[in-house]
Amino acid sequence: MATVWVNGQVSEQISVSDRAFTYGDGLFATMAVDAAAQIPFLSYHLQRLQDGAARLGFHWQASAALMSLLAQAASRFPAHCLKLQLSRGTGGRGYTPPVEPQVxxxxxxxxxxxxxxxxxxxxxxxxxxxxxxxKQPLLAGIKHLNRLEQVLIKRYPLPAGIDDWLVLDTDGKLVETSMANLFLITKTAQGGWLALTPAINYAGVSGVMRQQVIMALLAMGIDVQLQAVSRDCLSRVSHLFISNSLLGIVDVTAVDHYRYQPWPLSSQLRQNLAIQL
Known part of the structure; x- marks a missing residue:
């Protein structure tokens, strides 16, 4: 049963001169297939890939053939993960990319x-x-193929009882975990909820689920602020959760010596997002 396709054909081989291999010149999306064999938020994943390609300086748009392949793969593999990787292809001289890349x-x-x-x-x-x-604003937000920082993060074994790493930027601001976006929840002076999520202007990935969570929180009447978040903010918030397309929404119960209770509205947020993972 095929589980890898290259340019629509069953294969596990690409050219050794492909720029994904030589320079990490490309992008990827990681998408869940739910129990009903659907890919949640597929159009957002594809739009983010298209936007990321434009930021890297090449054109890409999902073809009808690719859309058909995605649908076939989802139908055959419900409750699985699909990973779509795009490379600028082969060509160019050294770092200089080809003028008309074949993705x-x-x-x-x-x-x-x-x-x-x-x-x-x-x-x-x-x-x-x-x-x-x-900090690199030209690459911040997009899910490019250069993941060496994440490789270095995951080189370190997690201590006993710890599930993931919280990651800061070189200025000591909160960015994300090694694999997910971060939301911090606190009460407002008026007794409502305020959600903070680190701005992804200089580092990190702006995940598709992060985008959906922001829209869902706003629909719930919760104020959302995207801003630089200092590490000492961990001592001033009531709840934390993380999000990505495979996890959905997961509450954080501890960060270092700080302890948190699950956010009372996490379940409602999951329901509003219609996540069936």
Whole structure:
């Protein structure tokens, strides 16, 4: 049963001169297939890839053939993960990209990590990573193929009882975890809720689920602020949760020596997002 396609054909091979291999010159999206064999927020994933390609300086748009392949893969592999990788292809001289690139598309299928269900039920604990993210506004937000910072973060074994790393930038501002976006929740002076999420202007990935969460929170009447968030803010908020397209929404119960209770509206937020992972 095929689980990898290159440019629409069953294959696990690309050219050794492909710029994904030589320079990490490309993008990717990681998408969940739900139990009903649907890909939640597919149009947003594809639009983010298209926008990211434009930021890197090449044109890409999902073809009818790719849309058909995505639908077929989702139908055959419900409750799985689809990863779509785009490369600028081969060509160019050294770092200089080709003028008219032939984009390489790689679609692969994998199982969803079994522990994600437990995380959604019980929450997770985080510890601050010693590895920080460099500030690069030209790449901030997009999910490019250069993931060496994340590789360096994950090189360090997680201590016992810790589920993931919390990651700061080189100025000590909160950015994300090694794999998900971060939301901090606190009460307002009027007794309502305020949600803070780190602005992704200089480092980090602006996830599709993050975008959906922001819209859902606003629809719930909750104020959302995208801003630089200092680490000491961890001592002033009531609740934290993380989000990505495979996890959905997961409460954070601890960061370093700080402890948190699950946010009372997490379940409502999941329902409003219609997440069926």
């Amino acid at each position: 390489t598309e790689v679609l692969s299928v994998s199982t969803l990590p079994a522990h994600y269900s437990k995380w959604r039920q019980q929450g997770i604990t985080l510890q601050t990573s010693v590895v920080t993210l460099a």
